[in-house]
Amino acid sequence: MASLLFHTKLLFLCFVAGLQFACGLVQYKPQQIHISSSSANQMIVVWSTFDDTKDSLVFYGKNKGGLRSLASGKSTKFVDGGSAHHTQYIHEVVLDDLDADTVYFYIVGSYSEGFSDVLSFTTWPAGNNWSPRLAIYGDFGNANAQSLPRLQLEAATGMYDAVLHVGDFAYNMATDNAQVGDEFMRQIEPLASSIPYMTCPGNHEYAYNFSNYKNRFRMPGDTDQQMYYSFKMGPVRFISTATEYFFFPKYGMYQMFRHYDWLKKELEDANKPENRAKQPWVIAFGHRPMYCSNNDHDDCTANESVVRAGFLGHLGWEKLFYDNGVDIAIWAHEHSYERLWPIYNREVKNGSTSHPYTNPTAPVHITTGSAGCQEGHDRFNKTMPAWSAFRSDDYGYTRMKVFNATHLYMEQVSDDQGGAVIDKIMVVKDKHGSYPYDASPIKPVGGSEIYNKLQNLLRKGGEGLP
DSSP: OHHHHHHHHHHHHHHHTTOTTTTTOOOOSOEEEEEEOSSTTOEEEEEEESSOOSOOEEEEESBTTBOOEEEEOEEEEEEOSSTTOOEEEEEEEEEOOOOTTOEEEEEEEETTTEEOOOEEEEOOOSSSOSOOEEEEEOOEESTTOTTHHHHHHHHHTTOOSEEEEESOEETTTTTTTTHHHHHHHHHHHHHHTTSOEEEEOOGGGOHHHHHHHHHHOOOTTOTTSOSOEEEEETTEEEEEOOGGGGTOGGGOTHHHHHHHHHHHHHHHHHTSHHHHTTOOEEEEEOSSOSOOOBSSOSTTGGGOOHHHHEETTEEOSHHHHHHTTOOEEEEOSSSSEEEEOSEETTEEOOSOSSOTTBSOSSOEEEEEOOSBOTTOOOOBOSSOOTTEEEEEOSSEEEEEEEOSSSEEEEEEEETTTTTEEEEEEEEEOSSOSOOOOOOSOOOOOOOOHHHHHHHHHHHTTTTTOO
16 A cells, blocks of 8 residues: 555656656657648648557548548657657648538547547638638747637637637747647647648747747648648638748758748749639738837837848848739737738838728738737837838737638737727738839848848858858
């Protein structure tokens, strides 16, 4: 009896100390389940176990009591870069024979070690003649995840077809030997296991060359962990970008150039007339904004980012967006919400004085980084720039509904105000494509440490670049 009591106390202490792996416990139960998608007929299912289960299986079907279809996949051993070398096995299974606009029930796991509870998702409608509904936010932490309960409730009622999480997860996924990342993934599981949870990396994922982000999330088309990809959803082509390549050159300067080349080709392809006929809306999203009016003196110093202008007139994205007719640009990073007037090269390009978002002649930028995290809010400069239309530092998130080829609606939800809608716009475009030719050179950005460092390296012909 004394021996049993001793071992019970030991296991309890191991759990409290977060040392369950060293104390001999096995962790086979599937957890951190989440999904992503790129079509009406496919779903990518991902989960973790802390021990190797040998097989990765998903049983699924259209009835909760009849999970008769089986798909198998693979698992990858992921060892966090922290001192504990926290190890887990991340499983990935692709379901590619699904019917469109259909509810599926599923369980994940293995024959040898057991399965998860029964979960469900609904596939997207087929084709491009339907109206996607999305929840959009960034900068979402394990602590102070204020918007999560409301998002979970809304997702459970069928309000959304997907989530866009625009960078910065958990704060941080690598913290405490990646245990904060594990808990965050468990937190979002009710949401992320039921609707496609589409992502891009932020600066808080930087540890160990973004390894926690690269290994935990499996996005369609991102087969070599490049951290950027695109997907089609009804009348929209979404383009997910990796702004962090501008700010972490220590992981390899070549990645910035490779990303630029990919983005240029992707935007040019999206803007071809035959592709615009299928997906007229082109929406790009990435973590760090091109413009902001916050007073926190980070990479939006001088109200803009090197993402916009690049270095020495090269690698900036704003001209790519303008030349290829990006309709909406979505960002986070600033822990606030800001809607801009249509803008290019610091100049407002409203459609008209009375209807600024009807046939605008430049992209519409939205920054939505206030879902909630322990770092709190980012405040604004007292003076509101001429290109800023609305801003709020309430905790909350953005909803988007793409009605059809011509009308796209966005609204900002304030969780601080009990779910009230505090801002909304309807973007109307009778024609999609490149904006009117503008020969003026991109106005440069300067003043930040990373900008000055890279400028000096580039002036030397790249000598000393990583």
